[in-house]
Amino acid sequence: MNTKFLSCDWGTSNFRIRLVDLDNLAILKELKSEDGVKFLYQKYAVQDQKDRLSFYLSFLKDKLKLLRLENEKYNIVCSGMASSNLGLKELPYSSFPIDLSGSTLNTTKIKLAPHYNLYLVSGVKNDYGMMRGEEVQAIGLENYVKKFEKGVLILPGTHSKHIFFEDGFFTDLSNYMTGELFDVLSKQSILSNSIRHGQLDEAHYHPFQYGVSLGLAGKLTSSLFGIRARHILHNHDLEENGAMLSGLLIGDELSYLKHHTDQVILAAPESISKQYQMALTSVLDKIKLTVIDADQLDKALLEGQKKILNLHEKQY
Incomplete structure (x- = not known):
């Protein structure tokens, strides 16, 4: 062979x-x-x-x-x-x-x-x-x-996959259009002039985490137009708004984990791994999170x- x-x-x-x-x-x-x-x-x-x-x-x-x-x-x-x-x-x-x-x-x-x-x-x-x-x-x-006996494997991307496992089998799947929604909203919606996509650096941690908190609270659709208001009424930086939108969408994707007690395994490309790690540590104990590098x-x-x-x- x-x-x-x-x-x-x-x-x-x-x-x-x-x-x-x-x-x-x-x-x-x-x-x-x-x-x-x-x-x-x-x-x-x-x-x-x-x-x-x-x-x-x-x-x-x-x-x-x-x-x-x-x-x-x-x-x-x-x-x-x-x-x-x-x-x-x-x-x-x-x-x-x-x-x-x-x-x-x-x-x-x-x-x-x-x-x-x-x-x-x-x-x-x-x-x-x-x-x-x-x-x-x-x-x-x-x-x-x-x-681990039981948990969920998260594979983020344009269409994120959450694959549930238990006792040596993958048992179920949830799909999330998080990446595609970010692309559509930031390029083709009324928010397009209020957002610039950039690297998530320390200066943008706060708006990102603010977005995550709103997403986790189930406030995705009621918070979207607020991004435009931040730009027009309060002159917020466009990259800050991009970070907030990213956090909002990721927080919404992960919101069901507020009631999750099993292990979470994150396997993400380098470009979005930091964002998901930050969001997950907002909702999980660190001991419940395993991170696999790119x-x-x-x-x-x-x-x-x-x-x-x-x-x-x-x-x-």
Whole structure:
């Protein structure tokens, strides 16, 4: 068996493929582009020479040529939006509960070329939400999750995912459009002229925490127009207003945790980890919060894909 595998992370807007050492998960080669499934589906839709699967696989073969790999057999594990209705092949969602090993995730094997096997991983759903990609990160974080009997894993982003776990299983999911709401409100609403997005530094801690307190108190919609009033009537700094809006939205997202007594595991990109840590310590005892840094979060995807590969290589 090859001591390397190919990790493919295919999102709505971006494509990334990496050659990874199976033993230590070191990244040996990497290729990134803005060829997300949305863009590629548009290109597929205006041609009639290939079916969807063939069209996407041809694209993938072209990308693999750019990596200039040795002439060996490689397994590719692909997660994210590639299994969606815009991706190379739509797979049904798995349903909760899912175990930490990844054995209950819906995965299919596709022969890409004589030297390439592709393992395509689908997402997970419940009656009111779904995710594609984060489930692989979640099983990759098994070593953190299994330390606790019960809790919630929080994966912030454009659409934040709160994945609940208990006794070795992920049991449920809540989705929050926090990042997208910030983008829409700060760029397309009446608040757009009253807000500037900046780094959360010490000068902006107070307005951020003020926003968090309002969000935690369930005052999101009643506080939004107040941001414009801060600008027009009181001449508050635009970056302060941006910090307040961020706090308001994050506080609203986390407000249910006021009554939560189990462990919370935060795994956030570096750009928003500080904001979530500050907000969470406003509502939780520090002993109830575990923080996973951005490097470990990125490695979690590789760890999860490796687990899926090991499971399915045994079956085939």
